[in-house]
Amino acid sequence: MRRRLRSDSGQVAVEFLGMTPTIVITLVLLWQCVLLGYTYTLAGNAADEAVRAATAASPGSRAGACRQAGLDKLSEAWRSGAEVSCGTGGGFVKARVALRVPVLLPGVIDFPVTVTGRAGAVEEATH
DSSP states (O other): OHHHHTOOTTHHHHHHHHHHHHHHHHHHHHHHHHHHHHHHHHHHHHHHHHHHHHHHSOGGGHHHHHHHHHHHTSOHHHHTTOEEEEEEETTEEEEEEEEEEESSSTTTOEEEEEEEEEEEEEOOOOO
16 A cells, blocks of 8 residues: 555646646746747738839729739728728838737637837829
């Protein structure tokens, strides 16, 4: 009987169960960091697309073309809370795209953090 009390049998299982919450929390935090980085990438790409479309459009239809191109390649999870704006000044067209960062599952809950992508391009001459 005394031998059993001093045995290390089952110790690995107990230690694993103790570490499981730490492992799960670490994986959740890493996934959230991936979503944050991906949102930055999406915002920058959407701003590039928006400014590209805005420079090619006539000045009267620039805002609509900018907004449509900025939202075009975003999935619904990011598109729902997206803000796209374009402005013109000094021979430049500037686009700004603001996206909310999702929490764990895109499209379910948004983090109270907004990521902004900005892009600019020289206005194309219209003849």
